[in-house]
Amino acid sequence: MTLGRLYGELKGAVRVALITGFALLGGCTTYVQTQVAAFSDWSGTDATRTYAFERSAQQQNSIEQKTYEALAANELATHSFKQVPDASANYRVELSYSIRGDMVTVRQPVYYDPWPMYGGWYGRPYGWGGYGGWGPWGGWDMGPTGYVDQSYPIFVHSLQIRMTERESGREVYKVTASNSGGESSLVRAMPYLIRSALADFPLGNGTVRTVKIPLDKTGGVGNEAPVAVGANEKAAAPAPGPAPVPVQ
Known part of the structure; x- marks a missing residue:
């Protein structure tokens, strides 16, 4: 799956996320949701998990690249990977990343305002719609009187991690991760x-x-383990690692 195709799929999902009030790092959001796609020909063991980062010409002297490599090295270490000089590494790890801005338009219903002096309002606050027709007051149609299009900025953050055998150049693992929201900083999403x-x-x-x-109380990355949403799990082959834990 290419980044472009994944971006297209995510753009549709973003509309639902915006309607339900989801934002990447803001407000009362309690977690960040990321779409992941992996291709694997992995057969390595813990004893051979030595690696070195490989950089493109543009990444050679990049402080941003070094920052992301440090984050990746910390996470790789949790899977028994050890960073070593390139000459003694069994694998090379490449990072590629991007951020793309877009605007998403959502159509919102406009409801009749019985008290115009207080300004217009959208939706049905505090669950009043459950009474129907203003409940005990009755007599007014609570259906929408019209619709208005509202546009929101959206940012899609993408990362690809590619692992190859140093000696043969054979690709053994490639995983792409993408998430989206109102956060305009790639470094905060990384x-x-x-x-x-x-x-x-x-x-x-x-x-x-x-x-x-999960997010922690300060809005940073929580200490809880990432959780895979079982409903979106589709594997072409059985995963050799631990099975994901579905969200109840």
């Missing part, structure tokens, strides 16, 4: 992307799933 991409490493070939990572 910890979620990396943890989601490497959760339950190695995933089976062709695995597509959604990973949820």
